[in-house]
Amino acid sequence: MDSKYILEKPLVGTRLGGADFICRPGRSVLRDTRVHTTEKNGPVVYKPAMDGGCVVAKSERISHKGNGLSPGSRILHDVEKSGPGDQRDTGYTGILKRASPTHCPGINRQLPCGFMHLDIRNPGKQAELVNSFRAAHGLNAPLTEKQPLPSTHIPVPRNRKPSGHADKEVMAATVLTSLSTSPLVLNPSSAPTVPEPASRAWKEVLSASYSSSTSGNWSWDASDQSVPSTPSPPLSNDTNKNFLLSSQVDDVNEDVTESTHFMFEDPIPRKRKNSMKVMFKCLWKNCEKVLSTSSGIQRHVRTVHLGRNSDSDYSDGEEDFYYSEIEVNMDSLTEGLSSLTPTSPTTAGPPPVFPPPLTEVAHSEHISTNELQSHAPSLLSQSAPSALCHIRTDHAYQATAPVSIPVGPELAGLGSGNGTGPGTGTGNAITVSWQSPPLIFKGAPGPVTHVRTVSIGEKRQPAANSHNTVKNHALIMPAAKPTPGTRKPRGEAKKCRKVYGMEKRDMWCTACRWKKACQRFTD
DNA sequence: AGTGCCGGGTG
DNA sequence: CACCCGGCACT
Structure with missing residues (x-):
């Protein structure tokens, strides 16, 4: 289930000379057990890209149609062509259907968006996207030097020089990933700075690759729930959201307290957009710093956490690991609502997460025991601690009438795969699938959702909810075994x-x- | 103290 | 299994 789930996540990647770069938020997956031909094509592949050129990949599967076809139509066509047996393809289609933005922050944002924002003026770019897209799904996409086209800028860290086969592949992956996913195309003005999404993708790739001990075979087995390769804080899953908006947030205003909560999933985007503001939150352990600008947060991370010289512009992008974008509901803030009362304690899937949870996340949201998902709570706690507070205060079962716990479909569907996830959207940045992260309670839109966290020590509950409670136990913490002491609520x-x-x-x-x-x- | 029932023992 | 009961949790 897990592996499947992961496959269903939005994937973005590029196949380079035999290596499949599948970049997912939180983790980059490079899977390819086939013979690598990177040595042969590698240099050719990314050199142009690094020079600002454009790498054009030609899909073997569509090569018979030539490269001159309308890329746009080809994309659709390719998607449609996805064979049932091709999990990656199906995964993609699944993504489209699921439209779960929270799952793959950088990526998700890009794939779907990529389609919408294909630059018609630059067919070559479309081809890139197409190929990258295809590559992400395991389609062969040998790179060629045809149609060299100017690319948008590629976030290649100055100080990181590829020093080996792996590095090259990493770079290639990075480049391609950024090309295929970089929304910056839409916003040339931001060129001077490294596109966050792209850089993240790049880092993800790096982190995945560097953590791999094997040479060309970078594979992140779905079953591999091992600890993230780097001690970096989780990248919020919502980073993919409002990316464009983030560029607008240039006003250097005061810091916002941690009271903000994540809006991982936005079921009613239109409604919220007005009141949502993208902020950047430091993910460093125990640091709740939230700044309104990416540069600000980067500086913060760089100086405060990384101990780098604040005066220096030098940045290897490391900071990106330590902060994430978050959406702040300005309404709730401005309305004088206590920061403790998020209007919509929605959570998203499992965020990647490294730092320990700031608050106890009640054993509840663990959808599955796998590590990936188990991380979810921590993100949750980090991102919306206040929500948790509320959650814990309400003992629905004490109500005389049956109380329905507003559990979002996601939760209800937990069993279906992490997808369960937390949300449907689960995904997250890096997250991967975090799927999970189900984790999560998603309240109906509205003020404080009454979500009850079932604690292990809980004792009997009134009959009215006894069944519900039991069900919740099963749903929420399937892995959590009812500890001795939890007795069936006494019936009335x-x-x-x-x-x-x-x-x-x-x-x-x-x-x-x-x-x-x-x-x-x-x- | 009365009640409900879990957990465990016995045959 | 059926049957029984110690003991806990709760009222």
Whole structure:
């Protein structure tokens, strides 16, 4: 399930000389057990890109049609062509269907967007996108030098010089990834700075590649839930959102408190857009710094956490690891709502996460035990600690009437795969799939959602919700075994004993006679 | 104290 | 399994 889930995530990547670069948020996957021909094509492949040229890949599968075809139509065509057996392809289509932006921040933003923003003026670029896209799905996309085209800028760190085969591949992946996904195309003005999404993708690639001990075979097995290759904080899954908006946020205003909460998923984008503002939050452990500008946060990270000289512009992009974009609901902030009362405690899938949770995330949201997902809570806690606070304060089960716990479909669907995820959207930055991250409770849009966190130590609960509670247990913490001590809530209905009394004990149901849960007067 | 029922023992 | 009961949690 897990692996499948991952495959269903938005993938972006490029196949370079036999190596598949599948870049997912949080993790970059390079999978290819086939013979690498990178040595042969590698240099040719990325050199142009690094020089600002454009790498044009030609898909073998579509090569018969030539390269001159309308890229746009080809894209669609290719997607449609996806064979049922091609998991990656299906994965992509799945993405399209799922439209789960939270899953793949940098990427997600790009694929779908890429289609929409294909630069008609530059067919070559479209070809790139197409190829990158295809590559991401495992389609062969041998690179060629045809149609060299100017590329938008490629975030190649100055100080990082490829020093080996792996590095080259990394670079190639980075370049291609950025090319295929860089929204910057839309915003040339921001060229001077490294596009965050791109740079992130690049880093992700790097992190994945560097963490790999094998030479050309970089594969991130879906089952591999190992610890992230770097101690970097999680990149928020929402980084993909409002990317464009982020560029607008140039006003250097005051820091915002951590009160902000993530809007991982935006079911009603139009509605919220007005009040949403992209902020940059430091993900460094125990640091809740939130700044309104990426440069600001980068500086913060660089100087405060990385110990770099604040005066220096030097940046290897390392900072990108330590902050993420977040959407801040300005309405909630301006309305004087306590920062503790997020209007919509939505959470997204499992964020990648490294730093320890700031708050206890009640054993609840673990959708699965795999590490990836297990991270989700931490992100959750980091991103929306206040939400958790609320969650814990409400004991729905104490209500006299059955209380329905507003659990989003995501949660309900947890069983279906991380996708469960937390959300549908789960994905996250880096996250990968975080899927998970189900993690998560997604309240119905509105003020404080009453989400009840089931704690292990919890004791009996009124009958009205007993079933719900039990279900929640199963849903929310399938892995969490009911600890001894969690007893079935005592039913409110009169039992045989009360109904018949001790004198008519023979009239009791057998269960009652045996001191078991009454079977006759069930709750 | 009364009640509900879990957990465990016995045959 | 059926049957029983110690004991806990809760009212």
